[in-house]
Amino acid sequence: MRNSTPSHTDSKIKNYYRFHSHIYDITRWSFLFGRTSLITMIPDLPPQPRILEIGCGTGKNIEQLEYHFPDAVIVGMDMSTEMLRKARNRLQPSENIRLVNNPYGRVSLNLDQFDLILLSYSLTMFQAPVDDIFNHLHQDLKPGGYLAVVDFHTSRFPWFRQWMEINHVNFDGHFLPLLKKYFIPSQIKTHRAYLGLWTYFQFIGRQVYKL
Template sequence: MEIQGTYTDHSHDTNVEKYYRFHSRIYDATRWSFLFGRDQLLDMIPVLPSQPRILEVGCGTGKNLDRLQYHFPDAHLVGVDLSPAMLNIARNKLSDTKQVELVQAKYGSEELNLEPFDLILFSYSLTMFADGIEDIMAQVSKDLNKRGYVAVVDFNTSPYKWFRQWMGMNHVDLNGHILPLLNKYYRPVETQKDDAYLGLWSYFKFIGQYT
């Protein structure tokens, strides 16, 4: 089931949508060399209640939703993304679209009115939110069921200024600010940090619980 939503047309959101209008065509073929830890994060997810509600924010081409269908066959899955081009790929990839709602919207927008979830997943999306990241953390807390989980895999930082600047040109903030915020808002269940390409950048996996 696909829901066409709306979102506030801020310049950052517009630029990100344009970016993925092109990159959607090469995303799955290229991002395996950059976006480490996604499958491992899904394997780390704790046991969820029967028929759980799961939200992925920034679901992209549906790679994680496809695996979540396997891990949680009785779940109701919702994928939210700014990019219609990415959602078109996700729609064609998913085996059971009746189990999944795909929503074109900006997470946190007033138009996006969702029922609470047992798990909210962010896979390399939080570092692309730019300003208002604490508002996103507060929104996640509102959208989680009591004792629900947030699962995040994302870039952390890099010791190289040129690389941080280059990633910034690709709408990714490598200031290392996401993990401290997650620890502020959620009780850590499991945290892992790793280096990529001999320390060119670091990334992390985080499972936290809203209590």
């Protein structure tokens, strides 16, 4: 059974996005690179695919997923009520879209497994034990399904890593090696941002059948 007890970190992140939800879309375009191109990298999915986005925020990626996979059933999950309010205002009402206000991994989704799970700048914000995160992903992803991730990787500047930690982002570069370990890589790209101030990665991987 998944742990449903809220953590102190959960409260801090919710408070963080209570403010940032109002400026998110007008500021993050200059910071969160590779989101749109990641979706174009996703391989063909079966008809009427089931898609989960973890940390769906204001719904920007869900708009793109609807465009590329118009027959998909999409579940967007976020722990911030304010961010989901923005998503509901952005998205057209649809029976194929469901928005869930919960931290991922804390409660069971009680849903069938997914053909695709997307994490866009959300993986590095997880504070739960890493093994727990990947175990939940394996439980929720169909055998042979795809995991698509775009996120921060690392920076050679200690002051910048410390600043990102203040903003609840883990910047030590350990997530990409773990993704390669837990999933079968299909596509991996790393990029430099602002002349190397930091690097970010795009990862497409397939579910392994046994851990």
